[in-house]
Amino acid sequence: MATDIQNKKIYIVIPVFNEEEVIKNVINEVRNIGYGNLIVVDDGSADKTFEKAKEAGGMVILRHKINRGKGAATKTGIEAAKLLGADIIVTMDGDGQHDPADIKNLIQPILDGKCEVVLGTRLKHPVGMPWYKIVQNHIGNLITWYLFGLWVTDSQSGFRAYSRLAAEKINTRADRYEYDSEVIREIYIYKLKYKEMPIKVRYTEYSMGKIQKQGFFNGFKTVYKMIWKIIN
Amino acid sequence: MPVHLYQVAVIIVAVVMIYQGLSNFAKGKGGQTFLKLFIRIIVWGGMALIATFPSLTNFFASAIGMEGNINAIILTGFILIFLIIFKLLSAIERLEQNISELTRKESLKEIEKNK
Numbered sequence: 001m002a003t004d005i006q007n008k009k010i011y012i013v014i015p016v017f018n019e020e021e022v023i024k025n026v027i028n029e030v031r032n033i034g035y036g037n038l039i040v041v042d043d044g045s046a047d048k049t050f051e052k053a054k055e056a057g058g059m060v061i062l063r064h065k066i067n068r069g070k071g072a073a074t075k076t077g078i079e080a081a082k083l084l085g086a087d088i089i090v091t092m093d094g095d096g097q098h099d100p101a102d103i104k105n106l107i108q109p110i111l112d113g114k115c116e117v118v119l120g121t122r123l124k125h126p127v128g129m130p131w132y133k134i135v136q137n138h139i140g141n142l143i144t145w146y147l148f149g150l151w152v153t154d155s156q157s158g159f160r161a162y163s164r165l166a167a168e169k170i171n172t173r174a175d176r177y178e179y180d181s182e183v184i185r186e187i188y189i190y191k192l193k194y195k196e197m198p199i200k201v202r203y204t205e206y207s208m209g210k211i212q213k214q215g216f217f218n219g220f221k222t223v224y225k226m227i228w229k230i231i232n
Numbered sequence: 233m234p235v236h237l238y239q240v241a242v243i244i245v246a247v248v249m250i251y252q253g254l255s256n257f258a259k260g261k262g263g264q265t266f267l268k269l270f271i272r273i274i275v276w277g278g279m280a281l282i283a284t285f286p287s288l289t290n291f292f293a294s295a296i297g298m299e300g301n302i303n304a305i306i307l308t309g310f311i312l313i314f315l316i317i318f319k320l321l322s323a324i325e326r327l328e329q330n331i332s333e334l335t336r337k338e339s340l341k342e343i344e345k346n347k
Contacts, residue, residue, distance in 0.1 A: 041339070062339040072332045076339055083343045175332050228321070 008087040010107060011037045013077030015070055015158075016094030020047040022206060023094060027056040030092075030100045039080050040094070043073035060084070070158070071172060071179025078167055090161045095207040098159045099200040106161040109195045116166040116192040117183075119152055120159030120199035128203055136219060140181070147226055148185035152196060156180050159199050166192050177218060178225045239283045246280035275312070 012035050016023055023040070030038060038059035042050040044067035053061050062080055064073060074091050081089045088107050092098040098120070106118045123141075126134050137156055144155035158180060162170065170186040172179055187194050253272040256264040282288055282305070289301035298304040 060343070062343075064335045064339055066331070066335060068332045068335050072336065076336045079336065080340055080343055083340065083347060173329060175328065228325070 008111060009037065009085055010035060010088045010090065011039055011081035011084065011086040012100075012103065013039045013041065013074060013081060013089060013091045014094045015041045015043055015073030015077055015091070016045065016049050016053070017043040017067060017070070017073070018045045018047050018049060019094045020045070020049045020052050022096045023049050023052050024056050026094055026096050027053065027059070029096075030103075033100050033103070035090075035100070035103060037084075037086075039077045039084075041073040041077040041080075043067050043069065069176035069179075071177065071182070072175040074158070074179060075172055078162070082164075082167055086167070087164050088161060089164075089167050091158055093158045096204065097202050097207045099202060102159065102197070102199045103161075105197050106159070106199075109197070110161055110163045114193070115195045116163045117170075117187055117194040118161040119154065119194060119196050120157045121152070121154035121196045122157055122199060122201045123153045124196070124198040127200075129201060130203065133203075140219070140222075143223055143226065144181040144184050148181060148188055150184050150188040152184055152194075154196070155184050157199070173229065174225065176225065177222045178229070181222075181226055182229070239286075242283035243280050246276040246283070249276045250280075 012030055014026060014030075019026075027038060027040065036058075040053045040059060040061045042053065042061065042063045044064045050061065050063055053059075060080060062076060064076065077091065078089055088110050090103055090106055092100070092103075102120060106120055109115050109118050122129060123134065123137055137154060140156045141152060141154070145151045156177070160183070166187075169190045169192065170183060172182045172186065174182040186192070250273055253264065253269050253276075255261075257266070257269045282292075289305055292308075293299065293301040293304035296304055296308070298307065
């Protein structure tokens with residue numbers, strides 16, 4: 001059953017990888033504020049993430065048989081939402097760091113017809129964000145701007161909303177964390193109207209402790225992949 | 233002209249590699265395309281030629297405008313290796329994309345079926 005705001009079908013895409021501890025909570029939080037159309041994409045988790053999501057039930061749960069990365073999983077979720085007739089697609093992380101209460105702020109400019117993409121930004125009010133994350137993100141923004149031509153305040157945020165039109169136009173090739181920057185490139189190429197919206201981030205011991213998150217080393221890999229995609 | 237051990241070794245390896253390439257191409261095995269065979273013959277044939285006639289490197293060095301014959305060979309080798317690595321990385325990237333696309337199609341099968 002579609003979540004109906006101004007007769008729009010709104011789908012929430014949550015890519016997950018090894019999030020068995022928190023996935024049920026994340027799903028319930030999103031549901032509790034009234035968004036029933038969830039698409040959870042398990043990106044080949046080695047733990048019981050898929051089973052835990054299934055236990056929560058009542059949503060679309062997709063599974064990558066092998067791990068392909070956050071970008072690939074997000075794209076799978078967006079493709080699924082398009083197949084299901086979504087008018088607006090929201091993507092958010094599966095580790096609980098994003099507050100579902102921000103979804104309404106993300107979708108409102110699209111509902112109002114003011115833009116096609118809304119980018120959640122952690123850096124407008126970076127309360128509780130560790131200093132090295134802030135530095136990392138500024139570096140990411142600078143590299144994204146230099147390589148892809150568009151300055152945004154949080155190029156690495158996964159909390160975003162897309163109109164149907166934007167979801168049809170944006171075609172990414174990036175499988176891993178460079179996906180977030182590639183979306184910025186697509187916005188620039190297709191001249192999609194976008195808006196940045198401050199979001200809350202909940203950095204917990206759990207989310208900070210995950211090894212597959214975008215750390216300094218993974219950051220270098222992301223930059224390398226961004227450059228490689230340009231020259232290849 | 234005295235024959236050194238390295239010359240014999242390089243010629244034997246080159247002959248084996250070219251023979252394998254020709255044999256695979258003739259049998260249509262191992263995805264051996266004409267381009268791959270051509271590159272194999274150029275690389276290994278070139279090494280065998282230089283091992284047989286080391287003085288060719290002087291001609292080669294003057295042809296590409298370098299003073300030292302060894303420098304010319306090393307530089308050419310580096311360029312060749314760089315090109316091969318670039319091609320390999322491109323192929324890996326393409327394969328990665330294909331794997332992601334297959335994985336995606338497989339996971340979306342149910343939704344597409346019910347559409």
